[in-house]
Amino acid sequence: MAAGYWMAGKSQESATFELFVRRLPPRRDFLVVCGLSQAIDYLTELRFERREIDYLKSLGQFTNAPKGFWDYLAEFRFSGDVFAVPEGTVMFAREPLMRLRAPLIEGQIPETYLLSTLGFQTVIASKAARILKAAGGRDVVEFGSRRAHAPEAGCLAGRAAYVAGCVGTSNVEAGIRFAVPVFGTSAHSWVLSFASEMEAFRKLQELLGERSVQLIDTYDTIEGARHAIEAGQPLWGVRLDSGDLMKLSREVRALLDAAGMQAVKIMATNDLDEDTIAALVSGGAPIDVFGVGTSLATSFDAPAVSAVYKLVEIEGRHASKRSEGKQTLPGAKQVYRFADRDVVGLHGENVGGEPLLKQVVASGQAIVDEKNLTRIREYARGQIAVYGSARKVELSASLSALAAS
């Protein structure tokens, strides 16, 4: 398409694209937008390397593409403006999360990358918000890297889960790249590698001291709890990873308390998801920390949202597709937030409320690029607390009229 725009003499036409989610997946009332920082990095750093251009030239699809196009790609820079909602903003279906105004060719090229980058982290942050709600204030750690969709996704899932309010991740790369707090416990192979569970527990304490978390279910959870108690302090907590977590957490808590170890915490893992966590919490299971893996790092019950990226204006002309069941709204839009509802209106329209999309890139330069995850997370938690439930989204009268025209 880029080559086609170039050949048709349209590449520099002024275009506006918007990224939005068509509809929320089942059981999702809202989205926690995440991934903007990676999207900005991509737009401001996007270049075509010689080897990439050579590859494209080698394809039959580009037989008719003229030399000028390849020269253009070699010099490509994104020079447009980008408006977006800050990371951590709670948003809803049909609301633009990002808007790009750029020469047509520059607005088109980033489509897939932006959708994947913003879409994936938004999926994970939104899922994390649901799991945290189920956990009712107890700590949740993201533990799913091993099931993530390749290692890069594991790292970004750790980031997104933290933004939404998890206390951290087991993904060390997320710690290095994004300063997400990292947590972990020993695995069964640690216990199995020693001749006895007792020896394994004592050696862990030599390394980790008061941060030790003993995994007590390798052979038998109750026996494991007794061994952890016998190994004694220092001990931060014990971890349950199999069996009836309600029953076992109560029994283990009683054993710990009887041994005077009231301060020792209980962590639970084992394919937990929002429903199992909600049942444990409402049943009063004495679990202090949930480690959540697959269901969080893949958003197992809804691993994608219907995020799309659509042309809404070209050379001042409004554009919208009319495809059956997939109509889009024309025009450069803004989302105006009121206490009780959101209104999707036109950019610059005066309908009151707080405009949510803010300019983050001007003429290809990042002008807002929040990298501090602690601040992003603080903002996200506030957003989820205030707006994290189903919400009425209306179209402004002007937008409705335009869409009907």
Add this chain to the structure above:
Amino acid sequence: MAAGYWMAGKSQESATFELFVRRLPPRRDFLVVCGLSQAIDYLTELRFERREIDYLKSLGQFTNAPKGFWDYLAEFRFSGDVFAVPEGTVMFAREPLMRLRAPLIEGQIPETYLLSTLGFQTVIASKAARILKAAGGRDVVEFGSRRAHAPEAGCLAGRAAYVAGCVGTSNVEAGIRFAVPVFGTSAHSWVLSFASEMEAFRKLQELLGERSVQLIDTYDTIEGARHAIEAGQPLWGVRLDSGDLMKLSREVRALLDAAGMQAVKIMATNDLDEDTIAALVSGGAPIDVFGVGTSLATSFDAPAVSAVYKLVEIEGRHASKRSEGKQTLPGAKQVYRFADRDVVGLHGENVGGEPLLKQVVASGQAIVDEKNLTRIREYARGQIAVYGSARKVELSASLSALAAS
């Protein structure tokens, strides 16, 4: 755990780890193993950079880790042996897909990366096999990068889908890195950017010639088909992306045929999955090519498999966890394939059948590392044709006895 092994003087103990899938997800009868090449690259190239070591040192967890451990990490090389089934092999639950024999510390460190790398591509290849079966011999192109779990996952999904038999992907990076054939069509923004659909179609033909695929549903599919016919040759095909694909494909086929354009193909997209494709195929929809996105690139209905990585031997001693519902089988194992069943037995055991795990890394050096995707794909297609259905998996008598001991 690595630091703990080092401190406990156990880091060089001889260990064997195995990677397997506990159980198949619903609706999956078999796995198509994929991602071995990336796993071998990781193992043979794994190093700890100074900045990574400095980060680890900065963590409270490592306050007690001695200098010798950090020096060890700085010099880390994987020196072990790896046995694995070739990429594209059809495998089943509880069968080891990979086995590592290495000093304990070297076998432990790669756990998460290997699970994510092999697990993800195996999930996608296995899903692709189901979609291809539903398509009943018609071509399927992987089109899901925009919904993949970050851009890297999109590229690897394209690779895995191709291995399982898709004709290609829309992910250009997969073309560059893995020589996967790349396909694409114009999007709605192409059509919308022109003053008329006719002009958009004609301009596309100037660029793509006989490779042109006209997307005909931007305004109205039947009108779009008429415009494509009017624009005429060269034309490879038309693409439907909304509405009743059964009805529309028939009507569009009739229009094309009536215009003497019998050779022009019909491609269909629009949130297709195996059930919708099977219904279209069994209903005789004249669709030549399916473009499948979200359901394939995220394996939407089952975005993860329960792949785990377990210690099975340490210093010649067999190891297995007994955790409730999550017991593992001890000992270094091999999978022996017979015409009618697989037998999981001990490595080196003589039970007949074809041993499926082959050595791919010896003393840290790759000795088998197939990079040619055409060959891998050919092998995978043969595997799926012969073994791609539910299968009986037994344990050998020796393994059963060992597990019970």
